[in-house]
Amino acid sequence: MPLEVPEVVVGRLPIYARGLASLLEQGREVVSSQELGDQLGMTPAQIRKDLSYFGRFGKQGRGYNVRRLAEELRQILGIDREWTMALVGVGNLGRAILSYGGFMPQGFRVVEAFDSDPSTTGTKIGKVVIKDVSELRRTLSRVPVDIGIVAVPADSAQEVIDALASCGVKGILNYAPMAPHLPSGVLIQRVDPALSLQCMTFYLKSQPAAAK
């Protein structure tokens, strides 16, 4: 079944999952690729094609059962179980990641947090006591986590990434504005709003001046 699913397709699955969750809340039981596409801003053909990589979930002439498809997608994505995470860097950014719910979907739990600032280490945010980064290797070697979150400045990000990787972390969410070099076998996802802004202006600058 996992016969070479294009990466872009995988990237769209969480969007479908979210759309379906929203329909489910509204009490919808069935949805067509057309409707879902309208809601999410994608073409029906693309949705059908994407889903076809994983199975046949719809009924011709009718559409998809919302609850069923949502559940299938959660399983396919692996978000039907819990994942543990370690946060490194508890400055303004790290603190927001911890306390702002929107960045941490259901099923993802930060179980360790590290910082190098002595005035931060030892304090507690939510249920997590912040440890000194010097304890990172020891802590994560004992109790490994699935995913690491890098929220340190760019110039110390590489060593943090190396440390996480050496502790068996297989996935990293990287907020540091830098290009990481990583051991193979480790997956990294970058979160970098600065890049988004900087390419947005490419299109804005050539646009006609703002209308009223």
Next chain:
Amino acid sequence: MPLEVPEVVVGRLPIYARGLASLLEQGREVVSSQELGDQLGMTPAQIRKDLSYFGRFGKQGRGYNVRRLAEELRQILGIDREWTMALVGVGNLGRAILSYGGFMPQGFRVVEAFDSDPSTTGTKIGKVVIKDVSELRRTLSRVPVDIGIVAVPADSAQEVIDALASCGVKGILNYAPMAPHLPSGVLIQRVDPALSLQCMTFYLKSQPAAAK
């Protein structure tokens, strides 16, 4: 010159710009596509091809002048001037956006901030006094901004987006986890770490268990 540059290419320009800035700091004067590629984790051919959409910046047998190319890219991207922004939503997330420098590259300045919470409005963060959202239309109609940042909960994001668009905002950075419907002519960039996490687990779940 702007003869259909692929969107993916534009998306990579800020990465090049950042890599060059870093080389410049290190005092490097010349760089080959090979070296830059190694640094950024991309192939030399891709870098050369991308740059070729905009001109001929290199010297055969030698490479690219770092300072020159960095400057060209800043101009191409439009990040050689200042852009004004309005932030909507000053909760945990919005506050972090304002105070954490990494999300706001050089040249992007938040000049207005709005929230609906009466205990937040009227206070000042940095140089910006937070206004009530009810004043958004009035304020931005008077003094328009280039870009809006949406940092409100998903269920109020659509109305914020509509309001921003109606005030002539041409670009939106959307932190709300939802699929926006937007008036044509408005560019939106989504920042959504939750999606990144949720597609990362697709790959993690099929991986061998974490090594020591």
Next chain:
DNA sequence: GTATGTGAACCACTTCACAGCA
């Protein structure tokens, strides 16, 4: 009648490989 699932056609992006220039 209606909407899925899917080969085939199309389009877009990446990589190759080499001519051309310093």
Next chain:
DNA sequence: TGCTGTGAAGTGGTTCACATAC
């Protein structure tokens, strides 16, 4: 000799359009 710039080839993704099933 070394590295750029670029057509051409190759790869990957999207869209079409229709047979198929309800």
